[in-house]
Amino acid sequence: MRLLTQWLRWLGDVPAFRIYGKTRREADWRVIDVFATPRRNHDSPWPLWRGCCITWTAEVIAVGWDYAEALVREQAADPASRVQPVEVAGGRLGDARRRVSAGGEPWPSLSEILAHEVGHTGQTRRLWVGYLPVVGALTLFREGARWWNFFENQASEEGQFGGIVSGSVCPRLMERLREGPR
């Protein structure tokens, strides 16, 4: 897992930004690198990579540049913190009824999606090397009531996003933010 993290760091060069993240069952916040790659933009030709973020290790999350940019904008308007972390409303990204009855919006914010991914980083710590093939395959099935939805549900129930680490937004992303919304 350490090797994989190092390889991803080399691949992604510098993280787009760093965040504080943990699961409900963890006491201490971890610093997680969020890498941006063009292959994860919405217009990517790679179908499974398109517009989604996938957790890789306990220390690394990979997203598209457009997601990274929109997330930083969302956080600038309504920042999360370790005192008031973002959690997935009702513990589900995709169940509008459950979300609304828990006081959330029907559709998840980008920060809630990141909280979900942080939930997966907690799973990688527990499952270790077995994580990638197991959750990688299961994650395609999304949340739900079946046994294979366990990892997705748990990620939504336990992930906490404690804000962007101050000063960690990389120069390239700062540049994109200065150019304004596109």
Ligand SMILES: [Zn+2]
């Ligand atoms: Zn997931």
